[in-house]
Amino acid sequence: MVGMQLKDFDRYCRELLRSEEFESIDASRNGIQVERREQEIKKAVFTVDAALQSFEQAAELAADLIFVHHGIFWGRDFPLTGAQYRRVQCLLEKDIALYAAHLPLDAHPELGNNYQMAKALGLTDIEPFGWYKGKTIGFRGNLPQPEDLNRVLDLLAIPPTDCNAILPFGPSENRSVGIISGGSSRDVTQAIDADLDLYLCGEAHHSIYHLAMENGINVAAAGHYATETWGVKAMAARIAADTDIETIFVDLPSGL
Numbered sequence: 001m002v003g004m005q006l007k008d009f010d011r012y013c014r015e016l017l018r019s020e021e022f023e024s025i026d027a028s029r030n031g032i033q034v035e036r037r038e039q040e041i042k043k044a045v046f047t048v049d050a051a052l053q054s055f056e057q058a059a060e061l062a063a064d065l066i067f068v069h070h071g072i073f074w075g076r077d078f079p080l081t082g083a084q085y086r087r088v089q090c091l092l093e094k095d096i097a098l099y100a101a102h103l104p105l106d107a108h109p110e111l112g113n114n115y116q117m118a119k120a121l122g123l124t125d126i127e128p129f130g131w132y133k134g135k136t137i138g139f140r141g142n143l144p145q146p147e148d149l150n151r152v153l154d155l156l157a158i159p160p161t162d163c164n165a166i167l168p169f170g171p172s173e174n175r176s177v178g179i180i181s182g183g184s185s186r187d188v189t190q191a192i193d194a195d196l197d198l199y200l201c202g203e204a205h206h207s208i209y210h211l212a213m214e215n216g217i218n219v220a221a222a223g224h225y226a227t228e229t230w231g232v233k234a235m236a237a238r239i240a241a242d243t244d245i246e247t248i249f250v251d252l253p254s255g256l
Helices: 006-017 052-060 082-094 103-107 113-120 149-155 185-193 208-215 230-242
Strands: 031-034 043-049 065-070 097-100 124-132 135-147 165-168 174-179 198-201 218-221 246-249
Touching (some): 103 113, 113 135, 113 174, 124 174, 135 149, 149 198, 185 198, 208 218, 230 246
Parallel strands (some): 043 065, 174 198
Antiparallel strands (some): 124 135
């Protein structure tokens, strides 16, 4: 199998995801976080979180690289001790490179978490939504026909019982939907300002309960993990289509 050099993989991902546009606002260190001795990449594992469990799975699959949404470095230096040391030790011993794409993979207008969920819902009139430090990272649009909350979640294959929280304070049937994945529940204020029926996010924060109730909006906090598998899966499929790299998605849900 003909692979791709790590530096070329980095260039490909940066250009595709427009990573440079997010450098000034993203705490994550997007790109190569841990290099490998052998530079050729033939097999890559894709998963949400950079954790020892993920790395051990990648090693069992004989992967050359692991692509994650949540990396191990976040805007400041971390001492390589304890769990952080064991993570890096595993990567170095197994010669696995670590690649991270955070906000670029939330905001991408084709492969991003938020667009992929909008696509799964069949939204029409899709447009950017959700400002974060001068950039939009989410999307909004309209359902083809009004749907209740359970049906919306069914379209995403997320059972209501798996959600962090459901706040059913809006209309019984939803037409307009705003989506920002992950820990974005406080951005419900933007959905309220846009007069949306439903705001779909990952985590639920206590402070939004009364905001949602008093403003008559539905909120589905469908899980941080569950709302951020979409972009990783899309990237795996895109890289498999564009290159000779074998890609494997590894599902390691946190339940949160």
